[in-house]
Amino acid sequence: MKEGVDEWMKLKLKTNAEEEKLRKEKIAIEAEVLRLSKIVEEAKNELRAAEEMGAEASKAVEQAANDFKEKHADPFEAVEATPPSSGPATPREGQSEAVV
Secondary structure (H helix, E strand, C coil): CHHHHHHHHHHHHHHHHHHHHHHHHHHHHHHHHHHHHHHHHHHHHHHHHHHHHHHHHHHHHHHHHHHHHHHCCCHHHHHHHCCCCCCCCCCCCCCCCCCC
């Protein structure tokens, strides 16, 4: 009987030691999950900030392109793009009526 009790005690101690080891591993894993969750959240925040900066940069580039187009626009292009008036066509200075 004593041998059975001794064997049971050994198994109980071994089981307790294994349970303690598993508890420590679980705590370590939970800490790592928490650490990685924080890293993921920071990365998401940085991504949002980068997307906002990209949108702002895109708007700035578009505005700069429009400003450049306005600054360097061909003054004759605007005249050519304007639809003709509904009045009678008259020859331009230096042109004959056949050219009109």
